[in-house]
Amino acid sequence: CRAGRLDRMAVPGRRPSRHPHGIPRLRQVVLAMALRATVFKAELQVSDMDRGYYHDHSLTVARHPSENDERMMVRLLAFALHADEALVFGNKIGNENEPDLWKKDLTGAIELWIDVGQPDEKQVRKACGRSRQVFVYATGGHSADVWWGQAAKGLEAAKNLTVMSLPAAAPAAFAAMAQRSMKLQFTIQDGQAWVSDGNNTVHLVLRPLLRPS
Numbered sequence: 001c002r003a004g005r006l007d008r009m010a011v012p013g014r015r016p017s018r019h020p021h022g023i024p025r026l027r028q029v030v031l032a033m034a035l036r037a038t039v040f041k042a043e044l045q046v047s048d049m050d051r052g053y054y055h056d057h058s059l060t061v062a063r064h065p066s067e068n069d070e071r072m073m074v075r076l077l078a079f080a081l082h083a084d085e086a087l088v089f090g091n092k093i094g095n096e097n098e099p100d101l102w103k104k105d106l107t108g109a110i111e112l113w114i115d116v117g118q119p120d121e122k123q124v125r126k127a128c129g130r131s132r133q134v135f136v137y138a139t140g141g142h143s144a145d146v147w148w149g150q151a152a153k154g155l156e157a158a159k160n161l162t163v164m165s166l167p168a169a170a171p172a173a174f175a176a177m178a179q180r181s182m183k184l185q186f187t188i189q190d191g192q193a194w195v196s197d198g199n200n201t202v203h204l205v206l207r208p209l210l211r212p213s
Contacts, residue, residue: 037065040178042076044079044186046188057079059076061076070171071117071139073178077166077174078135078137080188081137090102101114112132112135115137118139124151124158124161134158134160135163138163138165141169148165152210162208162210164208174195184196185198193206
């Protein structure tokens with residue numbers, strides 16, 4: 001079907017619905033499909049002394065067109081910090097009903113909800129009501145402190161929420177390791193993480209902003 005006829009692929013006898021700016025609905029769908037995610041393959045070797053967890057994981061990570069390498073790599077870090085066969089990436093961007101990562105039990109109940117960045121306070125409270133455990137890994141350095149200063153009052157009462165702050169320079173350092181196909185080693189001990197791609201190593205100390213009461 002020619003592109004010029006897309007707006008006529010609708011119910012016979014009915015004009016296609018339109019966006020307020022005049023774009024036919026069907027054409028909106030076609031345009032959205034064109035914004036495809038970039039797929040990355042990641043081989044993770046996780047050595048977590050704190051949990052006694054030592055396993056390899058082969059991951060496929062879809063980077064949304066609106067997402068940068070820094071955020072994607074922080075998602076990989078969050079995976080490593082909670083690595084488990086049942087932990088999967090959510091469809092967070094543009095969908096407030098899913099986190100960046102989550103783990104469910106066999107009944108579908110959410111055991112673990114993980115967000116990165118500076119999520120909306122209301123969404124975090126909602127996640128605390130839906131999940132057994134919620135973790136937020138805040139990024140942005142000073143702006144993360146500002147975000148937490150505004151969100152803390154509404155979240156400090158949560159009994160199942162942990163909020164950790166990453167060093168300001170960490171996401172950019174992780175982004176330098178981003179490749180379409182990558183192998184990363186994660187060593188985790190005493191609230192610290194060492195991330196290596198075989199050529200460079202990034203060391204970070206996670207700073208707790210809130211722990212479960």
